Each structure stands twice: as structure tokens, then as C-alpha cells.
Amino acid sequence: MKFADFVCTPAIRQALSATDKESVVREMVAALVEAGAIPEDDSDSIVKAILKREELGSTGIGRGVAVPHTKHPSVEKLVGTVGVSEGGVDFDSLDGDKVQLFFLLVSPPDRPGDHLRALENISRQLRDEMFCKFLKQAKSAEDIQQLLEEADNNQFVS
């Protein structure tokens, strides 16, 4: 699976203003609503579901990356977005570091395989330090989109 298969481009946010876990999730879900990827009426319930999942264990997987996610019946296919926080957000990540890169995923309840393939793609690309570094340094949503495209075209991972 490629980024282009699940990242909703108009919902990419380069300069997240949120400074805590709940508001960063709200900000990214709001971006998905604005882009028309998820229904506005469901946004509260999606935010709550994502935060509930975080209570089970942080999705901050280290290297300044978090993958907040949930299953939700309001989507028919996996949708996601990417957000970058310049200052970083305290996300209780597994290595204790602040999180700068967020990949937020909402998947249909009955498609665990797609969720796994998206995680696989994200983690495989993020193993490349240059990709992480460039994403954190991105100056615009277009920069991020271009980096994701380059990653999809295997320009980071041999």
C-alpha cells in the first residue's frame, strides 16, 4: 500500500497548532472533515474513539512519530492524513520523546488487513532517517505531499 492510497491530500497539515494529545487529534480529524473525507456529524465520535485507543497504549512509536487511529463505521475505505508539529507534542510515546510527525488513520471496522498494510507502509518509510528529517522540515502541505509522493515512488527506500 502507498501513501497515495490512504492519505487525503487536502487534509495534510504542515503547521499543527495543537500542543496536547487531545487537541492534536481534534485538529487532524477536523482537517479530514474539512476535506470531506469523513462526515462532520461523526467527528466527535471519531475523536473519542481515537483517544480511547490511546488510553490502551500510546501510538507514539518512537522517532518522533505517532499513528493515532481507530476503526469507525462512518468510513467505507481507509482514510488518513499527515500532520507535522514544529515544536512537537507530548504524546506519551513509547520512547518518551515528543511527537512531531502524525499519521492519523480511520479504517472501516471489518478491514484489519488494510490497516496493517498502511502501518507497514508508514513504518517502512519511516525507517529512512532522511524521510523523517525532510518531513519534519517541510515548509508547506505541498512539501509534505511531494515527500509522500517521492516515498511512494521508492525514492527513499531501496
Add this chain to the structure above:
Amino acid sequence: MADKTASRTVTVLNEQGVHLRPADLFVRLAKRFESQVEVLKDGQCVDGKSILDMITLSAVKGSKLIIRTTGPDAEQALDALVDLFQRKFDQPQDNEQQTADQQQA
């Protein structure tokens, strides 16, 4: 004394596959042992003590993985890690969806 190596094949039994939380549990458990832990799937070999590595395996239900441990506590580490797979990572979410399995067990 030379390090011991132990390995065994496990099948992913839980409905959701090795997603983030099972991978996290696996890595936490692996780190409790001194031995090196490697996980192999379809010719790919990753570090069992790295969560990023573990999720790159994209192991769905039914996948077969080989866990290989090397070190002074290789056998104990292998037993504990295989057991975690067999317990379906103690995922309540998965168990809800597997009432049939639970009834059998």
C-alpha cells in the same frame, strides 16, 4: 560459552493481525530478555525488539512467522514470545470478535 539459538514457527491467530498494540507487547516482552530476537516472514528478517521493524512485517491473521532467539536466555525468551502469540496477545478487542473461538477454548 557459546550463545544458544532457538527458533520456532508461529501462526498469527488473532483476528486483527500484528497491528501496533500486539507489536508493542511483543517488543516489550522481547526486551525483558538478554537474547537477540529476530522475526522472519517471507524471507524478511527484522529486529524483534524494534516496534518499527515489527510492524513492517504486516502480519495478518494466518501469517506464519519464525521467531529466532540467540543468547544466554534464548529458550526462555522463545517460550515466552511464542506463548504471547498463542494467547492472541491478550487482545480484548479480538476476543470480542471471536466468541466462537472462545467457546471452543
